[in-house]
Amino acid sequence: xxxxxxxxxxxxxxxxxxxxxxIVISSRIRLARNLAQFPFLSRADDAGRAEIExxxxxxxxxxxxxxxxxxxxxxNLDALDRQFLVERQLISREHxxxxxxxxxxxxxxxxxxxxxxxxxxxxLQVLRSGFAxxxxxxxxxxxxxxxxxxxxxxxxxxxxxLTACPTNVGTGIRVSVMLHLPALALxxxxxxxxxxxxxxxxxxxxxxGEGSQAMGDFYQFSNQVTLGPSEQEIIDKLKEVVxxxxxxxxxxxxxxxxxxxxxxxxxxxxxxxxxxxxxxITSEETMHLLSSVRMGINLGLVDGLxxxxxxxxxxxxxxxxxxxxxxxxxxxxxxxxARATYIRQRLGSSNHEHN
Amino acid sequence: MRKCSRCxxxxxxxxTELKEGDVHALHLCEACAQEYLSNVEVGQESEDPEDLFxxxxxxxxxxxxxxxxxxxxxxxxxxxxxxxQGRLGCPQCxxxxxxELMPLLENIHGETQHTGKLPKRAPEASRRQYELIKLRNxxxxxxxxESYEEAAQLRDEIQKMETAxxxxxxx
Ligand SMILES: [Zn+2]
Ligand SMILES: [Zn+2]
Numbered sequence: 001x002x003x004x005x006x007x008x009x010x011x012x013x014x015x016x017x018x019x020x021x022x023i024v025i026s027s028r029i030r031l032a033r034n035l036a037q038f039p040f041l042s043r044a045d046d047a048g049r050a051e052i053e054x055x056x057x058x059x060x061x062x063x064x065x066x067x068x069x070x071x072x073x074x075x076n077l078d079a080l081d082r083q084f085l086v087e088r089q090l091i092s093r094e095h096x097x098x099x100x101x102x103x104x105x106x107x108x109x110x111x112x113x114x115x116x117x118x119x120x121x122x123x124l125q126v127l128r129s130g131f132a133x134x135x136x137x138x139x140x141x142x143x144x145x146x147x148x149x150x151x152x153x154x155x156x157x158x159x160x161x162l163t164a165c166p167t168n169v170g171t172g173i174r175v176s177v178m179l180h181l182p183a184l185a186l187x188x189x190x191x192x193x194x195x196x197x198x199x200x201x202x203x204x205x206x207x208x209g210e211g212s213q214a215m216g217d218f219y220q221f222s223n224q225v226t227l228g229p230s231e232q233e234i235i236d237k238l239k240e241v242v243x244x245x246x247x248x249x250x251x252x253x254x255x256x257x258x259x260x261x262x263x264x265x266x267x268x269x270x271x272x273x274x275x276x277x278x279x280x281i282t283s284e285e286t287m288h289l290l291s292s293v294r295m296g297i298n299l300g301l302v303d304g305l306x307x308x309x310x311x312x313x314x315x316x317x318x319x320x321x322x323x324x325x326x327x328x329x330x331x332x333x334x335x336x337x338a339r340a341t342y343i344r345q346r347l348g349s350s351n352h353e354h355n
Numbered sequence: 356m357r358k359c360s361r362c363x364x365x366x367x368x369x370x371t372e373l374k375e376g377d378v379h380a381l382h383l384c385e386a387c388a389q390e391y392l393s394n395v396e397v398g399q400e401s402e403d404p405e406d407l408f409x410x411x412x413x414x415x416x417x418x419x420x421x422x423x424x425x426x427x428x429x430x431x432x433x434x435x436x437x438x439x440q441g442r443l444g445c446p447q448c449x450x451x452x453x454x455e456l457m458p459l460l461e462n463i464h465g466e467t468q469h470t471g472k473l474p475k476r477a478p479e480a481s482r483r484q485y486e487l488i489k490l491r492n493x494x495x496x497x498x499x500x501e502s503y504e505e506a507a508q509l510r511d512e513i514q515k516m517e518t519a520x521x522x523x524x525x526x
Binding site: 034036038039040041042043119141144145148152153154155156157158159160161162164165166167169170171173201224225226227228229230231 | 429430431432440441442443444445446448449456459460463464465466467468469470471472473474475476481484489492
């Protein structure tokens with residue numbers, strides 16, 4: 001696996017396939033684990049971190065999962081490569097920005113990413129396209145079992161798997177689903193969803209780009225409780241809740257189409273028009289417009305464009321991806337030009353342009 | 356009863372938010388909760404998460420000054436350091452700070468007993484113990500949701516398991 005080659009492709013989880021993939025972008029499960037015989041990372045010095053990495057690297061690299069795992073020493077990657085892995089959701093922002101020995105094993109399809117020395121010694125992650133939490137769990141559970149053959153994780157009978165932060169203790173599981181909810185956002189019905197989530201101790205988070213403002217009507221729903229219920233109970237609860245939100249979004253979409261078809265069609269067409277003709281565009285505006293177009297495709301208001309293309313553009317128009325695609329360092333203003341050019345090419349309108 | 360953190364009315368809504376591993380809880384009355392939920396952007400906090408983590412710890416511990424001096428015999432981290440970083444130093448910290456962490460865990464998760472996956476090497480006895488805990492939890496949920504038929508079934512199952520345990524000679 002070569003990071004520069006990856007920029008042209010996308011992971012399996014962005015392919016826009018799988019159950020309910022018009023609304024559910026991706027499903028993800030991560031498990032936090034720590035080695036029993038080592039302090040957590042806040043108390044591990046450089047030598048300790050290096051020892052943990054070398055101890056975990058071997059069992060991780062030999063796992064029988066997802067074709068072949070490629071291992072990257074994250075501390076040896078430059079800032080652009082680290083940012084690139086963050087954009088692809090293969091490492092966390094925190095993992096990219098920490099210091100000391102750390103690494104990640106990435107599956108060939110990019111469904112599996114195993115981070116060493118993140119907040120915990122080990123963060124296992126499985127990602128899938130669409131609404132596929134059971135498949136995520138089956139895979140991550142077997143990876144966890146396989147690792148247990150080689151190492152002993154910190155565990156207590158009462159508190160379960162012990163983690164650096166008490167918010168993850170117990171199962172160490174974070175189950176999350178990324179949803180595209182343009183109709184609920186447009187009608188402000190999303191506020192009701194937030195309220196319901198808070199009461200059920202579920203978290204909702206917006207998707208972020210360069211800035212800190214949530215954009216593009218993408219929302220990630222995840223569990224907060226990790227101690228008490230079993231993994232399956234946590235997964236089942238999230239599945240049930242997400243199922244309800246999907247139905248809600250569909251209902252509001254249908255109503256919108258019936259009541260405001262013309263306005264909606266106009267909005268979607270304008271968004272598509274701007275994306276196909278803009279000469280400079282920020283990532284915020286890109287997300288916002290792509291979100292409109294994506295909904296338009298699902299409602300049959302856009303011809304000649306497919307969901308996987310919009311999904312890919314969300315990732316490939318991000319800063320590190322653009323710079324990898326162009327193979328040069330770009331400042332923010334230059335990125336906006338490069339982004340607009342790339343989008344025009346992908347949307348098939350570059351032939352009108354003289355280069 | 357907890358008071359609303361914005362005014363002094365009793366808090367009826369307990370909002371726990373998590374961002375990048377930090378937990379922060381808000382205890383609000385109905386009116387303040389409405390206001391909060393209509394103003395807050397998803398994923399954006401109206402207050403600094405670190406402050407809220409602090410508040411949550413402070414609210415669950417009484418003699419904070421004494422407690423701050425406690426330290427873990429294994430890794431040496433003090434409770435005060437844990438409070439400021441939000442991260443424990445080693446697995447033993449959970450034992451060293453047990454009295455302080457339990458109310459915090461209760462606050463965050465609503466429970467303090469793991470019933471999920473067990474390491475493969477866990478002894479058979481703990482596996483059965485877990486099964487019982489799980490069944491009892493399900494029984495409680497069934498009773499709370501007034502599913503009496505399910506509750507009756509669960510009671511039978513629990514009884515059967517308990518009898519089976521007690522009849523087996525200790526190993
Ligand atoms: Zn109030
Ligand atoms: Zn410790």
